[in-house]
Amino acid sequence: GQNIDQPTEMTATEGAIVQINCTYQTSGFNGLFWYQQHAGEAPTFLSYNVLDGLEEKGRFSSFLSRSKGYSYLLLKELQMKDSASYLCAVADSNYQLIWGAGTKLIIKP
């Protein structure tokens, strides 16, 4: 079967760095997405990785290792507004997205 695993909840301190991990087992791989979802709002696109390595976009970076079926989202200089759920999704062999349950990130002052 297809499976995406990510921690249910994480807590971090304002100004610090946090890494949210995602491991996957899917039928085929055509890229991995990270989305951010604030409570009561729509998920919004953060990053896309299809090749191994690190993609940096401002305070956020995303890493992919296809051989290990592993990705992480790195958030630096955390701000209170970063409190949200972070969703990992993998595009399978049919290019349909398989989603993880999301990681709720709580930022404390």
Place this chain on the structure above:
Amino acid sequence: ETGVTQTPRHLVMGMTNKKSLKCEQHLGHNAMYWYKQSAKKPLELMFVYSLEERVENNSVPSRFSPECPNSSHLFLHLHTLQPEDSALYLCASSQVSGEPYNEQFFGPGTRLTVL
């Protein structure tokens, strides 16, 4: 209006009611999706439409009936729902379906409660 809009934002219905959810995208996309989001569970893909034709139906019960009259509008018709159908229903759109880098744009969702 910009992006993807959904109405209503909140809906409470009895098990014998019939209601419809509406989604509209203003992005010029050709693919639209319905997802179900339950607490602490992964997003569940329900239906995919590409160029107004249904291309995916993930074993969704027949009490959910989608309709896509054109590439900008998507409906989800609901009838004789069960309490376990209570969830957030998200609509999304993308440029195309079934191709690489298929970034999806989401609407704010309809919070459905079935009594």
